[in-house]
Amino acid sequence: MPSKVRIALDAMGGDVGAPVVIPGAAISLGRHRETEFLLFGDRAKIEPELDRHPELKAASRIIHTDVAVSMEDKPSQALRRGRKTSSMWLAIDAVKKGEADVAISAGNTGALMAMSRFNLRTLPGIDRPALAAIWPTMRGDSVVLDLGASIGGDARHLVALAVMGASMASVLFDKPRPTVGLLNIGVEEIKGHEEIREAGEMLRAMNLPQLDYIGFVEGDGIGKGLADVIVTEGYSGNIALKATEGTARQISEYLRNEMRRSWMNKLGYLFARSAFRTLRDKMDPNKSNGGVFLGLKGVVVKSHGGTNAEGFAYAIDVGYEMVKFDLLNKINQMLNRDGGALVSVPTEPEDVS
Amino acid sequence: MPSKVRIALDAMGGDVGAPVVIPGAAISLGRHRETEFLLFGDRAKIEPELDRHPELKAASRIIHTDVAVSMEDKPSQALRRGRKTSSMWLAIDAVKKGEADVAISAGNTGALMAMSRFNLRTLPGIDRPALAAIWPTMRGDSVVLDLGASIGGDARHLVALAVMGASMASVLFDKPRPTVGLLNIGVEEIKGHEEIREAGEMLRAMNLPQLDYIGFVEGDGIGKGLADVIVTEGYSGNIALKATEGTARQISEYLRNEMRRSWMNKLGYLFARSAFRTLRDKMDPNKSNGGVFLGLKGVVVKSHGGTNAEGFAYAIDVGYEMVKFDLLNKINQMLNRDGGALVSVPTEPEDVS
Known part of the structure; x- marks a missing residue:
């Protein structure tokens, strides 16, 4: 270096x-x-x-x-x-x-x-690079990938994403063995594409020293910070990222409109403005800017x-x-x-x- | 009836x-x-x-x-x-x-x-039923489907979802020709799975009297209310739904924590509590409860x-x-x-x- x-x-x-x-x-x-x-x-x-x-x-x-x-x-x-x-x-x-x-x-x-x-x-x-980003969660930051560099992919691709994401998380969060979850949906038996199930079995069987595979994580598990690294193929990763950004913007707008609606609300806003500033900071997409091609x-x-x-x-x-x-x-x-x-x-x- | x-x-x-x-x-x-x-x-x-x-x-x-x-x-x-x-x-x-x-x-x-x-x-x-829900957006409600009833699917399946979603939207929103968008990611050329592109071409070619196909919508377009109906296969639909719910919960928690942090914030909360109540109502998942199997x-x-x-x-x-x-x-x-x-x-x- x-x-x-x-x-x-x-x-x-x-x-x-x-x-x-x-x-x-x-x-x-x-x-x-x-x-x-x-x-x-x-x-x-x-x-x-x-x-x-x-x-x-x-x-x-x-x-x-x-x-x-x-x-x-x-x-x-x-x-x-x-x-x-x-x-x-x-x-x-x-x-x-x-x-x-x-x-x-x-x-x-x-x-x-x-x-x-x-x-x-x-x-x-x-075979195919990935776009990874730092995602603010309730328990600190997580690494989420792939956010749209490539679409679809087999179990081996998902395992590669897991390994690369874990490397990035260990660098960023200074953890020797970050936790890794596979993004999936919660309905039993029809749970996920075949390749996600297969990737889960591979990660469990490999039991890699550099990552701690914790299983499937649902969409709301990202924001809960259930794993240091969340792995998914690029299409659904991009949809999750954009849906989340959209929701944050939607809630900000609701809040802004409500705060203007009466003088009581305006006064409340003035008193609590440090809280709103912190919230704005936490939700500021600029502060989690910087996707990394892995x-x-x-x-x-x-x-x-x-x-x-x-x-x-x-x-x-x-x-x-x-x-x-x-x-x-x-x-x-x-x-x-x-x-x-x-x-x-x-x-x-x-x-x- | x-x-x-x-x-x-x-x-x-x-x-x-x-x-x-x-x-x-x-x-x-x-x-x-x-x-x-x-x-x-x-x-x-x-x-x-x-x-x-x-x-x-x-x-x-x-x-x-x-x-x-x-x-x-x-x-x-x-x-x-x-x-x-x-x-x-x-x-x-x-x-x-x-x-x-x-x-x-x-x-x-x-x-x-x-x-x-x-x-x-x-x-x-x-061939396969879908789970559709009413999704609160910045411009009122939209119908989003499939939220996880089935995973994947070809262009014909996506077109069927569009037709069924449009029926539901026309019933719910009293619109004879609701707008329909296909959920997709925003990177040109690698844009979307083949079946999404193909479904888009089919919907455009069919030019159905019962729905107005407006093209691709990205993840943040759902919350913006860009279309009355947003169509996607069940895996990404479920991920989008859960990621959105997770984000809403995450932001509520931030806000609740911030509001408790000082007496100024607490006072502000008291003044603006009608605003917070409205926000809570808007974000209440109970109020958009009820997925329909189509x-x-x-x-x-x-x-x-x-x-x-x-x-x-x-x-x-x-x-x-x-x-x-x-x-x-x-x-x-x-x-x-x-x-x-x-x-x-x-x-x-x-x-x-």
């Missing part, structure tokens, strides 16, 4: 680009002095922002490019138009070349995924496209911690422990032939 | 049984005088409850049975043990025999599903097992409305309009052979 954490930023990514990315980097630098930044993008847009943050400027280098992936580009378009030239590609490429330890972008998720996978490639034993030969962090500077700084913090605590090596070790955690898994019929 | 709505209740269903079911029926009867009840279960447990509600007693008949399906029974166990004898089976059977218009149970979901399907059978053109030759309503009397009364209300506004005939008409909405769907390759 290098003494400094070297962070490659796609300075053009997200709904706003440099006016969010640069102030975000300045906030994160304030928290982690031992950081260096490579800023990829349009110099004319980056420099004015950087001039407002002299300390960041001293810790940064700009690598100019005119090309930026737009939020509307399809992954294939982004690859065609932006390969080798776009700020997103170049930030990922800096990780590949060993010039940076992590790449962070608030750009288009599909494009970031496609470029990361195309350029960095997946780790041995991993399973690649390099660390890539995805920030929400619509985040503000504070939110982008959290995404950088996530990337910083992943590097500082050596996530990549940890995942590799876990995947290859005892001759390969996943290789030792009973193979599927189609793999045998 | 009969002048009275005849409701068969599984008086033994749910975590509590008769002490919730009977007072719940009394509440609902207060709202809909033109109701008659058939109460299935242990007479010794039903009668003492009924004695406290003379008006309900006058509108009810007890059909005694010793056998009750337990909340822990697997569907196959429930069928083995409780077929033809249990309070749950007899309530469903009353619908089959035409003695009741709707059966309502707070019992074990899997067992209720299995018995309903086994006894009532599915409508022509419907696609069967009869109407069956599932109440939450852990609901209170007020919540069970809402489930009865839902059943009442389904009968009063003739849901079953509406679904049948929609399924068979123009020679069969679903039959006219381009068949899958495997159906051709």
